[in-house]
Amino acid sequence: MKHLIIKLFRELENMCEGIINSLESNCYQIFRGGIFLIGISLAGLSQTMPVLLDHEQKAMELKYDFEEISNTRLNDAKCENFKALHKECNLAKYKVEVVSSTIDLLNTLVRILFFIGLSMLPFSILGYVIKATSKKSQTENTPETSANV
Numbered sequence: 001m002k003h004l005i006i007k008l009f010r011e012l013e014n015m016c017e018g019i020i021n022s023l024e025s026n027c028y029q030i031f032r033g034g035i036f037l038i039g040i041s042l043a044g045l046s047q048t049m050p051v052l053l054d055h056e057q058k059a060m061e062l063k064y065d066f067e068e069i070s071n072t073r074l075n076d077a078k079c080e081n082f083k084a085l086h087k088e089c090n091l092a093k094y095k096v097e098v099v100s101s102t103i104d105l106l107n108t109l110v111r112i113l114f115f116i117g118l119s120m121l122p123f124s125i126l127g128y129v130i131k132a133t134s135k136k137s138q139t140e141n142t143p144e145t146s147a148n149v
Contacts, residue, residue, distance in 0.1 A: 020130060027127025030120050037117030041110045052103055059095035066092045 015138050023030070027028035063074045070077065075098065 019044065023093075023123060023127030024130045024134065025127075027124045027131060031124035034117045036121030037113050037120065039117075041113035041117065044113070044133060045110045048106055052099065055095075056099045056103065058143060059099045060093070062088065062092035063096050 010078070066074055066077070066085060070082060070089075074092055077089055077093075079086050079093065082089050118149055
């Protein structure tokens with residue numbers, strides 16, 4: 001049992017060393033990736049949100065027109081009970097449902113991209129600090145400074 005725990009900790013140590021080496025050697029790429037994902041999320045939000053808001057406005061107009069004509073809330077309405085407004089009822093329900101689910105999907109995707117990009121920035125800073133400190137310690141240990149004296 002003791003050997004298993006020691007082996008587990010050695011594997012964990014090797015994995016941590018690998019992560020640190022990866023952060024050190026790839027800190028610039030991690031930073032670029034984080035900035036790229038943040039930019040993609042903001043661009044996606046700014047490009048698609050106006051279109052979705054237009055569709056939401058049309059869906060809400062259909063909803064409110066139906067509610068005004070039928071004196072019934074659309075969420076509570078059963079379209080089969082409205083013979084003359086059956087088409088309007090179904091269309092309004094469909095558009096409201098599609099637009100709300102699409103906006104939820106877009107918000108989720110933008111939020112995920114933004115937070116992944118944002119979380120990459122501290123890792124790139126950590127990699128840069130590791131790289132800077134390792135270079136500093138390497139230059140302090142070189143024998144060139146003592147040979148010139």
